[in-house]
Amino acid sequence: xxxxxxxxYAQSGGVTAVINASACGVIETARKHKDKIGKVYAGxxxxxxxxxxxxxxxxxxxxxxxxxxxxTPSGAFGSCRFKLKSLxxxxxxxxxxxxxxxAHNIGYFFYNGGGDSADTCYKVSQLSESLGYxxxxxxxxxxxxxxxxxxxNCPGFGSVAKYIAVSTLEATFDVRxxxxxxxKVFVLEVMGRHAGWIAAAGAMAxxxxxxxxxxxxxxxxxFDKDKFLAKVDGLVKKFGYCxxxxxxxxxxxxxKFLAEQGTRDAFGHAQLGGAAPVVANMIxxxxxxxxxWGVADYLQRAARHIASKSDVDQAYAMGKAAVxxxxxxxxxxxxxxxxxxxxxxxxxxxxxPLSKVANVEKMMPKNFITKDGFGITDKCREYLAPLMKGEDxxxxxxxxxxxxxxxxxxxxxxxKTSFELKK
Amino acid sequence: xxxxxxxxYAQSGGVTAVINASACGVIETARKHKDKIGKVYAGxxxxxxxxxxxxxxxxxxxxxxxxxxxxTPSGAFGSCRFKLKSLxxxxxxxxxxxxxxxAHNIGYFFYNGGGDSADTCYKVSQLSESLGYxxxxxxxxxxxxxxxxxxxNCPGFGSVAKYIAVSTLEATFDVRxxxxxxxKVFVLEVMGRHAGWIAAAGAMAxxxxxxxxxxxxxxxxxFDKDKFLAKVDGLVKKFGYCxxxxxxxxxxxxxKFLAEQGTRDAFGHAQLGGAAPVVANMIxxxxxxxxxWGVADYLQRAARHIASKSDVDQAYAMGKAAVxxxxxxxxxxxxxxxxxxxxxxxxxxxxxPLSKVANVEKMMPKNFITKDGFGITDKCREYLAPLMKGEDxxxxxxxxxxxxxxxxxxxxxxxKTSFELKK
Numbered sequence: 001x002x003x004x005x006x007x008x009y010a011q012s013g014g015v016t017a018v019i020n021a022s023a024c025g026v027i028e029t030a031r032k033h034k035d036k037i038g039k040v041y042a043g044x045x046x047x048x049x050x051x052x053x054x055x056x057x058x059x060x061x062x063x064x065x066x067x068x069x070x071x072t073p074s075g076a077f078g079s080c081r082f083k084l085k086s087l088x089x090x091x092x093x094x095x096x097x098x099x100x101x102x103a104h105n106i107g108y109f110f111y112n113g114g115g116d117s118a119d120t121c122y123k124v125s126q127l128s129e130s131l132g133y134x135x136x137x138x139x140x141x142x143x144x145x146x147x148x149x150x151x152x153n154c155p156g157f158g159s160v161a162k163y164i165a166v167s168t169l170e171a172t173f174d175v176r177x178x179x180x181x182x183x184k185v186f187v188l189e190v191m192g193r194h195a196g197w198i199a200a201a202g203a204m205a206x207x208x209x210x211x212x213x214x215x216x217x218x219x220x221x222x223f224d225k226d227k228f229l230a231k232v233d234g235l236v237k238k239f240g241y242c243x244x245x246x247x248x249x250x251x252x253x254x255x256k257f258l259a260e261q262g263t264r265d266a267f268g269h270a271q272l273g274g275a276a277p278v279v280a281n282m283i284x285x286x287x288x289x290x291x292x293w294g295v296a297d298y299l300q301r302a303a304r305h306i307a308s309k310s311d312v313d314q315a316y317a318m319g320k321a322a323v324x325x326x327x328x329x330x331x332x333x334x335x336x337x338x339x340x341x342x343x344x345x346x347x348x349x350x351x352x353p354l355s356k357v358a359n360v361e362k363m364m365p366k367n368f369i370t371k372d373g374f375g376i377t378d379k380c381r382e383y384l385a386p387l388m389k390g391e392d393x394x395x396x397x398x399x400x401x402x403x404x405x406x407x408x409x410x411x412x413x414x415x416k417t418s419f420e421l422k423k
Numbered sequence: 424x425x426x427x428x429x430x431x432y433a434q435s436g437g438v439t440a441v442i443n444a445s446a447c448g449v450i451e452t453a454r455k456h457k458d459k460i461g462k463v464y465a466g467x468x469x470x471x472x473x474x475x476x477x478x479x480x481x482x483x484x485x486x487x488x489x490x491x492x493x494x495t496p497s498g499a500f501g502s503c504r505f506k507l508k509s510l511x512x513x514x515x516x517x518x519x520x521x522x523x524x525x526a527h528n529i530g531y532f533f534y535n536g537g538g539d540s541a542d543t544c545y546k547v548s549q550l551s552e553s554l555g556y557x558x559x560x561x562x563x564x565x566x567x568x569x570x571x572x573x574x575x576n577c578p579g580f581g582s583v584a585k586y587i588a589v590s591t592l593e594a595t596f597d598v599r600x601x602x603x604x605x606x607k608v609f610v611l612e613v614m615g616r617h618a619g620w621i622a623a624a625g626a627m628a629x630x631x632x633x634x635x636x637x638x639x640x641x642x643x644x645x646f647d648k649d650k651f652l653a654k655v656d657g658l659v660k661k662f663g664y665c666x667x668x669x670x671x672x673x674x675x676x677x678x679k680f681l682a683e684q685g686t687r688d689a690f691g692h693a694q695l696g697g698a699a700p701v702v703a704n705m706i707x708x709x710x711x712x713x714x715x716w717g718v719a720d721y722l723q724r725a726a727r728h729i730a731s732k733s734d735v736d737q738a739y740a741m742g743k744a745a746v747x748x749x750x751x752x753x754x755x756x757x758x759x760x761x762x763x764x765x766x767x768x769x770x771x772x773x774x775x776p777l778s779k780v781a782n783v784e785k786m787m788p789k790n791f792i793t794k795d796g797f798g799i800t801d802k803c804r805e806y807l808a809p810l811m812k813g814e815d816x817x818x819x820x821x822x823x824x825x826x827x828x829x830x831x832x833x834x835x836x837x838x839k840t841s842f843e844l845k846k
Binding site: 011014015017044045046048072073074075076078079080081082162165166167169170171173174175176177178179180181182186188204205207210274276277292293294295296297298299301302303304305306308385388389390391393396398399400401403405 | 434437438440467468469471495496497498499501502503504505585588589590592593594596597598599600601602603604605609611627628630633697699700715716717718719720721722724725726727728729731808809811812813814816819821822823824826828
């Protein structure tokens with residue numbers, strides 16, 4: 001029997017509240033199969049760690065520390081925004097990867113990321129064929145954007161959705177309290193450059209039992225100022241107040257983002273602000289309402305304190321499944337979340353070929369957005385609700401969540417050459 | 424024995440995550456003393472409800488609904504920004520109050536608010552003396568600004584502090600993950616026009632066990648651009664990243680707020696943005712770092728989902744104590760939180776005369792801010808920690824907190840005259 005291989009694991013792209021739960025799933029599962037998998041080496045700052053031979057020895061971390069990853073947000077090993085070029089464009093990158101993999105006896109490649117990362121993982125999965133190095137590459141899905149194909153949803157999204165729905169509900173209660181003599185409109189800006197999945201979650205704050213005046217501005221719907229202002233006016237007249245959830249990707253018919261309104265500072269420098277202040281000021285000017293606005297930014301995707309239990313469970317399950325797929329001999333695949341039923345929510349782990357995942361973006365279905373373009377349909381609610389379900393609180397001490405910072409001990413370098421990253 | 428009197432309760436000023444917990448304390452305690460207190464009438468939208476005879480009959484709400492106020496953020500009866508003028512300036516307001524109180528047999532006045540509201544409550548407490556109408560006015564402290572005197576802290580603040588500390592911790596983990604190839608600085612804007620209490624809480628994300636590079640910009644410290652940029656530069660060089668928590672009240676030596684940098688939109692209209700984008704762009708221009716920024720705004724003061732247990736307990740206790748004080752015959756007082764010890768945290772209910780509360784603002788002590796002006800001292804940590812202690816999660820259903828919306832049934836009007844509010 002051949003010498004057992006080590007595994008490489010790395011985190012890629014924008015991090016989430018639950019990407020470490022996937023890391024936890026990968027490492028804990030690998031540790032259960034020490035007969036087949038040697039050590040798990042994590043890339044420090046994603047794939048860059050592999051290229052620069054900057055590997056972290058996760059075997060130096062206690063079982064307790066690894067377990068704590070399940071409730072710790074963001075990327076414990078560091079992430080990166082770095083996409084491998086094609087084999088033709090930069091063969092040196094692939095040759096370097098093989099050099100590092102060989103030096104550290106790496107036979108498994110687990111890459112935890114979104115669409116761009118799936119492409120990188122796919123390229124690595126072709127190394128045995130293209131460059132004759134045997135490696136099994138499995139992609140672990142992750143993205144708050146929820147835009148990976150085939151899988152019903154992406155780990156990371158459910159928790160952002162829950163955060164935005166809860167925050168929208170709470171802020172809406174606030175403006176409702178204040179509207180008689182003060183603020184009448186609250187505007188919340190959320191992430192989502194291309195797809196409105198996160199913005200859609202804001203509408204979940206309003207239910208059949210408790211209707212709240214919430215307007216969503218999607219990137220999928222071209223911004224129509226007059227129609228929007230009429231909608232705000234109508235809701236404020238009916239309820240006395242309203243909340244607007246605006247996606248950072250919301251744009252005018254000419255493609256220009258709302259945030260790029262040509263705002264300039266005193267020195268003539270280009271705009272500072274986001275979409276929220278633009279929308280808020282637009283309402284003030286047209287309708288005269290006092291406003292408040294917020295920009296959730298990193299707070300939304302890092303909010304492990306209000307993570308969805310569905311999301312945490314699925315993130316862990318994806319990491320676990322990735323290792324199990326590898327042990328079964330698979331290469332160039334990604335575990336997926338397959339929905340069996342929405343109510344009661346049932347799902348199982350599926351498998352997708354990476355060739356069908358890489359570079360494919362899943363947009364919101366048209367029938368998830370209401371006809372007026374400002375809300376979500378029952379179909380969308382049915383889709384979103386289970387993803388936000390359940391709470392999975394981190395442990396607290398002295399009022400603060402006990403998030404773990406790993407030791408991240410470096411693996412001794414074996415190569416004498418360094419590698420310069422090309423941007 | 425005289426016919427038992429009814430009570431009036433109202434919420435005033437900016438609402439908080441726990442002001443309804445105080446309402447719960449008032450109503451539940453009054454219900455336990457039905458021999459002495461008749462009904463509790465709530466003012467719809469604060470004192471305005473009294474002036475316009477728009478009273479809510481809280482006896483129409485079930486025990487379950489009132490209990491749910493304890494875990495529901497914002498003002499369940501509506502709040503207002505409306506300060507009574509002095510007796511000399513607008514006697515008609517006071518005469519109207521007496522007219523409404525008489526018509527509804529109101530002998531107890533519970534006012535739940537901050538400094539301005541304490542002033543209103545104080546004026547009402549003088550009505551027996553000034554206009555011969557017997558009423559006992561008790562102020563129930565509330566303000567996220569934490570600036571009321573005598574009381575060790577104000578209900579509402581502990582929960583905002585916890586929210587900001589947790590959010591800063593989470594966002595700092597995020598930027599730490601991304602800094603190798605992407606974002607190096609995260610800027611979070613928080614509330615606090617005059618005092619830096621809330622901003623100070625951001626620094627609680629860094630502890631002796633886990634040092635994180637966090638800079639706080641206080642309203643109490645005149646902004647020094649060069650010194651600030653040098654601090655950012657130093658931290659990014661040492662850690663690779665940093666987080667800046669900026670108070671909305673942070674200002675230049677000439678008194679101008681950072682947010683008022685003269686930013687103009689394409690049409691020449693005055694600034695849209697907050698302090699966060701100004702600070703972020705300042706760093707980008709001087710040091711070239713990629714940034715992200717967020718503005719917490721209403722999210723921070725409405726965040727009941729991450730409320731501090733200390734805060735919820737104290738908010739309830741203040742409501743309860745107010746009624747108990749009234750039953751003991753007190754007038755013109757406010758229950759206070761008196762700290763007995765910090766570690767272990769012990770506190771008890773005290774009492775302050777309203778004459779010493781109204782129009783007095785408690786600032787952060789100078790020895791709470793580090794010498795360089797960018798952080799908090801151990802003394803400050805000792806003060807803040809207990810206020811953020813403990814979790815008090817609301818119940819959830821289908822992934823969402825179950826916040827209550829009351830029926831808010833109006834009391835039948837008895838007066839034939841209406842009253843026009845003067846602004």
